[in-house]
Amino acid sequence: MSNINILWVDDEIDILKPHILFLEKKGYTVSTCNNGADAIDMCDENNYDIIFLDENMPGLSGLETLVKIKSKRPNIPVVMITKSEEEYIMDDAIGNKIADYLIKPVNPHQILLSLKKNLDHSRLISEKTTSNYQQEFRKIAMDLAMVNSYSEWIDIYKKLVYWELELENISDSGMIEILESQKQEANTLFFKFIKKNYADWIYNDDHEPILSNTLFKNVILPEVKKSKGTLLVIIDNLRYDQFYILEQTITKYYKKEEEISYFSILPTATQYARNAIFSGLMPLEMEQKHPNYWKNDTDEGGKNLHEEDFLRAQLNRLRENLKLAYYKITNLKSGKQLADNFNSIKENDLTVIVYNFVDMLSHAKTEMEVIKELASDDKAYRSLSNSWFKNSPLLEIIQKAQNLGLKLIITTDHGTINTKTPSKVIGDKNISSNLRYKTGRSLSYEDKEVFAVKNPKEIGLPSISINSSFIFAKEDLFFAYPNNFNHFVKYYKNTYQHGGISLEEMIIPCAIFVPK
Template identity: 70%
Template sequence: MNNINILWVDDEIDLLKPHILFLEKKNYNVTTCKSGTEAIEALESSTFDIVFLDENMPGLTGLETLNEIKAINNALPVVMITKSEEEYIMEEAIGNKIADYLIKPVNPNQILLSLKKNLDHSRLVSEKTTSNYQQEFRKIAMDLTMVNSYEEWANLYQKLIYWELQLEDIEDIGMFEILESQKNEANIQFGKFIDKNYPNWFDGNVDSPVMSHTLFREKIVPEISKEQPTLLIVVDNLRYDQWKAFEPVLNNYYKKEQESPYYSILPSATQYARNAIFSGLMPADMEKLHPDLWKNDTDEGGKNLHENDFLKAQLKRLGLTNIKHEYHKITSLKSGKKLADNFKSQKDNDLTVVVYNFVDMLSHSKTEMDVVKELAANDKAYRSLTLSWFKNSPLLEIIQQAQQLGFKLIITTDHGTINVKNPSKVIGDKDTSLNLRYKTGRSLTYEDKDVLVAKNPKTIHLPSITMSSSFIFAKSDLFFAYPNNYNHYVSYYRNTYQHGGVSLEEMIIPFITMSPK
C-alpha cells in the first residue's frame, strides 16, 4: 500500500502514537491534527485519501468538522471515531455519508480494516451500506436476546434478509461473516422458540400465526371475488430471499398490496405443507378425513397427486362451491409453455391455481448434478440462479398475460429450504423415512440437542405410521446421516439445499398479493 495519505484528527492525538507508528510501518502516510480548524486548513493545502475524525473535540465538534470536510470534498471518506453511542450522533454522521463508525477505544487492526474497506474499488458503494449495517448489527444482536413472538421472529428474519441482500454486492468478507454468524445464532434461538411454542399453536385459545393449513381460509379466500379473476401461484420451495430477488421484475407489471410472511407447518416438506394449503387441514386430519387421498412417508407412489381434490373438498367445506376454479401443476418447461400459450382461456375463472415446481427441481438437481453445485454454491448464487430462471421462464409470461387480462395476483410457497452444513447422526429401522431434515419411524436414536422431537405425533397433528412412531426435525443447518457409510454420505449431502426441518429459511415464507398496473 503506497502513497495513501491519512489525516487523523483528535485533540488527544499524542495518545494515539502507537496506532500511527503501526500504520506507518504498513507504509501509510499519516498527518495529524489536534482540532477541526487545523484539519480544515490541512485539507485546503494538501490532498488526503481518508480522514479519521474524533467526534468529541473542543472548538469545532466532530460533526461540525465533518460538514466542513464534506463542503471541501464530498467524496472524501471520513471515519468517525467516538466514545459516544448516542443514536442521534450515529444518525447524523451516517446522514452525512461517513465511511465508517468506530467506538473508542479502537485498536490498530480496526483502523487497518477500516482503511482496507474504504479504499478499495467499491468504496463508493460500500460506505453507506457497511456503516448502516454496523449500526444495525447491535440492534439485531439485542433483538435476538429478546424476541419472543412469531411476529417478532418474522420481522427479525426479514431484517436479516434485507441486510444480506444489501451486503451481497460489497466485497467485504468480514461484514458478510458477521451477518452469517448472526443468521446462525438466530436459527439456534428460533429452534428453541419453535420447540417451546409450536405445539401450542394448534390450541384455539392461543394466539398463533397463519400456517399452511389456515392460509387458504384466512388469506386467499378474502381475495377471491366474482368481480376480478385471481391467479394464485404457489412456487414450490421458494425462500423469502429468493422472492426478494425477483420481486423487482414483477414490479414492472404489478403493484404490491400486501406482503405478510406466514409459517410452514412441520415437516416443512412438500407432501405435508402443500397438501395442508390445499386441503385446509393438518396431516393427521387429512389421513382421517381423506384416507383415499393422503399418503404417509412409507406409502408407495406420489405424495402430492391429489392437491386439486383436496382443494375441491376445502371449497365445498367453506361453502364456496360457486367459485369457478382451475388447477395446473407445472413440472417441466413444456407444461409451462403450454399454459402460457393458452392462458387466455383462464380469464373466465374466479380462481386459477398454478403450482410451479422449478425451485424444488433446482434444489434437488443441486444435490445430484455437479454443474448445478457449481452454479448454486451458496445462497447468493442460489438467488441469482432463481432470478435468471424467473426472468426467462414461462411463469413470467403467465404473469405478464395475467396482468394484461386484469387478474389479481397472489404469490406464495409451501416451505423454504436451507443450505445444510453439518451432519447429525441418527439410527432407525428399515421403515424410517428418508428425508434428510426430518425422520419418522420407530426406535429412532438421535442427538437430543440437534432435534425437535414429537414422541407423540398427534400433539402436532401428524399421523402415526405405527403405534410407536415418532417424528424428529433437524434444527439450524444440520442434516441427518446414518453411521454406516457415514463419510461418503456426509460429503455427498453437505452444502446442498434441503427442507423438512426447523429453520427461519424453511418455516417463515412469503405471501404476497398484487394488483395489475
C-alpha cells in the same frame, strides 16, 4: 486471516476470554495484556495488525497508552473500548487518530465487525450501505436478545434478508461473513423459540400465527371473493430472498397491495406443507378425513397427487362455490402449453398454478455437479432462480394475467436451507428418507440437535406406526447415518434441503398483487 495478529489490552482481560476464543476460532492470533506499560513494551517487540485498547485502566490510561503507541507505530489501527460516553474522551481519542470507538459491553460480533472494517482494505464497498448496516447490526443484535413472539421473528428475519440482498451488491466477503454469523445466531435462537411454542400454535386459533393449514381460509379466499378473477401461483420451495428477487420483475406488471408472512407447518416438506394449504387441514386431519388422498412417508406412490382434490374438498367444507382450475407445472413443455392457452381461463374465479422449478433446482444441486457450480452459495442460488424466472413460461403467464385484469397471489409451501453440518441418526429400516426430518420407530439421535416429538398428534401429525416419533433438524444440520458416514456427508454437504426448523424454511411470503 491466519496472519492477522491482534493485541488486546484490558485490565479485566480474563473476563474477555470468550471473546478471545471466538476470534481465535475465526483464525485470528490474539495476544493479551492487562496494562498500558506492558502494551507499549509488546508493541516494541512485535508487529501487530490492530490493537483493542481499554480506555479506563489503572496506571497509564487508555488515552495515555494510545499516545505513546502512536508515537512509535503511527500506522497501526487502534480501536478504543470504553464504558464512558463522555464527549471529551471521544474527542481526545479521535484526535489521536483511533480507527474505531466501541462502548462497553461489546459482543464478539462487534469486535469482528470492527476487524473487518479496519483490516479488509481490498473491498470496494458502498459507504452508505456499510454505514447503514453497521447501525442496523447493533439494533438487530439487541432485538435478538429480546425477541419473544412470532411477529418479532418475522420482522427480524425480513431485516436479515434485506441486508443479505443489500450486501450482495458489494464485493466485501467480510461484511457477508458478519451477516452470516448473525443469521446463524438468529437461527439458534429461533430453533429454541419454535421448540417452546410450536405445539401451542396447532390447536389455539386465537393466538397462533397464520400457518399452512389456515392460509387459504384466512388470507387467499377473502381476496378471491372480492375479485372478479384471481391467479394463485404457488412456487414450490421459494425462500424469502428468492421471492424478493423475483418481485423486482413482477412489479413491472403488477403493484403489490399486501404482503403477509406466514409459517410453514412442520415438517417443512411439500407433502405436508403444500397439502395443508390445499386441504386447510393438518396432516393428522387429512389422514382422518381423506384417507384415500393422504399418504404417509413410508406409503407407496406419489405424496402430492391429490392437491386439487384437497382444495375442492376444502371449498365444499367452507360452502364456497367457485369456478376453479388447477394446473401443476413440472417441466418446460407443460409451462409453455399453459402460457399459450392461458386466455381460456379468464372466466374462472380462481386459477391455481403449482410451479415446481425451484424445487427441481434444489434437488439438481444435490445430484448434478454443474448445478453445484452454478448455485454454489445463496447469492448464486438467487441469481440462478432469477435467470430462470425471467426466461420462464411463468413470467409470460403473469404478463397475460395482467392483460386479463386478474388479481395475482404469489406464495410458496416452504423454504429451504443450505445444509452444512451432519448430525448422526439411527433408526429401523422403515425410517423416512428426508435429510431434515425423520419419522419412524426406535430413532436414536443427538438430543441437542433436534426437536423431538414423541407423540406426533401433539403437533397435528399422523404416526406411521405405533410408537413412531418425529425429529426435526435445527439450524443448518442434516441427518446422516453412521454407516458410510463420510461418503454420505461429502455427497450432501452444501446442498439445499428442507423439512426442518430454520427461519429460511419456516417464515415464507404470501403476496397479493393488483394489475398495473
